Amino acid sequence: MVFKSSSKISQTLALGFALTLSQISCSDATEPYTSVKKDAASANSGKKPTKVEEPADDSEASKDAPSKDTKGSVPDKMQTPGEADEVLEPSPAPNPVPAPVPTPDKPAVLPCSGETAECHPHRFIVVDEPKRKMGYVNLDDPSKDWDLNLPNGGRDIQLIGKGKVMVGTLDGNGGYYEVDIVTGKITKSVMNFGGVMSVQRLKNGNTLIMGGGLAGGRGTVVIEVKEDRSIVKKFEFPNASGGRLIRRTKAGTFLIGSSQGGSPDNDIMLEYTAEGKELLRLDAKGVSAHMGLRLPNGDTVVANGHGAAVLIYDKTKKLKVTLGGKDQPGKDPVHFNYGGQFQVLNNGHFVLTNWQGHGTDSGASGRQLVEYDANGVQVWSWKQDAQRFSSIHGVLVLDNLDTNVLYDDTNGALAPAE
Known part of the structure; x- marks a missing residue:
């Protein structure tokens, strides 16, 4: 009976240890993404983010977050590992410099009755x-x-x-x-x-x-x-x-x-x-x-x-x-x-x-x-x-x-x- 109890205890301990390792492993794998989500959530007053925002500091999130494309190119979309239904949109490309609005030719002379x-x-x-x-x-x-x-x-x-x-x-x-x-x-x-x-x-x-x-x-x-x-x-x-x-x-x-x-x-x-x-x-x-x-x-x-x-x-x-x-x-x-x-x-x-x-x-x-x-x-x-x-x-x-x-x-x- 003692042997059987010890065996059950060992199995229980082993299972608990494995679960602990699994939790630690998952936490390590998702922390950069979790950090980005937190920063974005903070910037959006608690709302669920739809876009990746640039972090304000040199945190670990800034290493993995998409860099700002100064030439106007669109970065690739990011996905949560293991969660294909939760997609973060890319950072918006910088607004291009608007083309000058064509100015119509000024009439050579405006209709007038004076002598200017x-x-x-x-x-x-x-x-x-x-x-x-x-x-x-x-x-x-x-x-x-x-x-x-x-x-x-x-x-x-x-x-x-x-x-x-x-x-x-x-x-x-x-x-x-x-x-x-x-x-x-x-x-x-x-x-x-x-x-x-x-x-x-x-x-x-x-x-x-x-x-x-x-x-x-x-x-x-x-x-x-x-x-x-x-x-x-x-x-x-x-x-x-x-x-x-x-x-x-x-x-x-x-x-x-x-x-x-x-x-x-x-x-x-x-x-x-x-x-x-x-x-x-x-x-x-x-x-x-x-x-x-x-x-x-x-x-x-x-x-x-x-x-x-x-x-x-x-x-x-x-x-x-x-x-x-x-x-x-x-x-x-x-x-x-x-x-x-x-x-x-x-x-x-x-x-x-x-x-x-x-x-x-x-x-x-x-x-x-x-x-x-x-x-x-x-x-x-x-x-x-x-x-x-x-x-x-x-x-x-x-x-x-x-x-x-x-x-x-x-x-x-x-x-x-x-």
């Missing part, structure tokens, strides 16, 4: 008569400038939408080009109309082409053509000839300059109905009346060519304001030589071209774009690059215009075509 620098032209296309080319000028970013040769010259220019302008030319026996504003490349050419002086795209997609004796007509002729060159309408004005730019009014009439030397119709601005009836005759007080526009208030604006001015007449034909002039003082000495194409800005100001002559070496002469307010006060001028340009007689100021939209000046200032 932001109100003056910053982006424009000009036509150089003696150098027979057109050029894009960006005063804010000259790297975007371009020039386009027009072998037989150009004159009229219009923003026709879809990022393009149309320029009338005597190239190819007279017609027009469509030109991409960004690249300065010709995207389309329509030629062989004859002595083209002026062009205008209509909202219906047709184009008005104007010049002397077009399509067998007499005097100044305006034809409306489709894209396939077929003529839809034809208007003849036998008593007007030698003019430059022809403009429609909102009422559907035409303002046509005439400069028939020695004739009763010399150096005047005429207004005709589409049927050829004369409605208005204004003395341009110069030579070669270049261009006319009708303002919303009924005033008529006339560029008088060699008279070196732009004149504003009221409804009674009384001269109200003179812009420019060879003797008019201004803040800049512009050497006003010729009243050519002009544009009415949305603040009521006028930007005038100041052509200096037929020579290709006139670039150093005068300031060839000049801005005036509605009272005739000079508020801005542009001194052209004498090497790049010689004598400018066409301009299109692009500031505050949507280049994807067709614009015309039938109501004075450029506005979306109606």
Whole structure:
């Protein structure tokens, strides 16, 4: 009996000793993981951790915990030995440096009604008569400038939408080009109309082409053509000839300059109905009346060519304001030589071209774009690059215009075509 009791005691002691060893072994194997869990639990106010946190000291846990990946790589997930259902997530990778948010290009000029620098032209296309080319000028970013040769010259220019302008030319026996504003490349050419002086795209997609004796007509002729060159309408004005730019009014009439030397119709601005009836005759007080526009208030604006001015007449034909002039003082000495194409800005100001002559070496002469307010006060001028340009007689100021939209000046200032 004693032997049996001793045997049972020995077995009991052996079993207890084995259990003790097993507990010690398990404790040693899991202590690093247990330490990490404690540290994480402490950092999360007693909540069950889901992520490994870096220990704050050099404890044993820091030796086994995943190191922080400074390059943004994600460490491997850790598992509790023997407990596949309890997974600790990796430490979060450092947040990558956010990419800079693209800043939209600031408009070259914000719409305004004052006379600050932001109100003056910053982006424009000009036509150089003696150098027979057109050029894009960006005063804010000259790297975007371009020039386009027009072998037989150009004159009229219009923003026709879809990022393009149309320029009338005597190239190819007279017609027009469509030109991409960004690249300065010709995207389309329509030629062989004859002595083209002026062009205008209509909202219906047709184009008005104007010049002397077009399509067998007499005097100044305006034809409306489709894209396939077929003529839809034809208007003849036998008593007007030698003019430059022809403009429609909102009422559907035409303002046509005439400069028939020695004739009763010399150096005047005429207004005709589409049927050829004369409605208005204004003395341009110069030579070669270049261009006319009708303002919303009924005033008529006339560029008088060699008279070196732009004149504003009221409804009674009384001269109200003179812009420019060879003797008019201004803040800049512009050497006003010729009243050519002009544009009415949305603040009521006028930007005038100041052509200096037929020579290709006139670039150093005068300031060839000049801005005036509605009272005739000079508020801005542009001194052209004498090497790049010689004598400018066409301009299109692009500031505050949507280049994807067709614009015309039938109501004075450029506005979306109606």
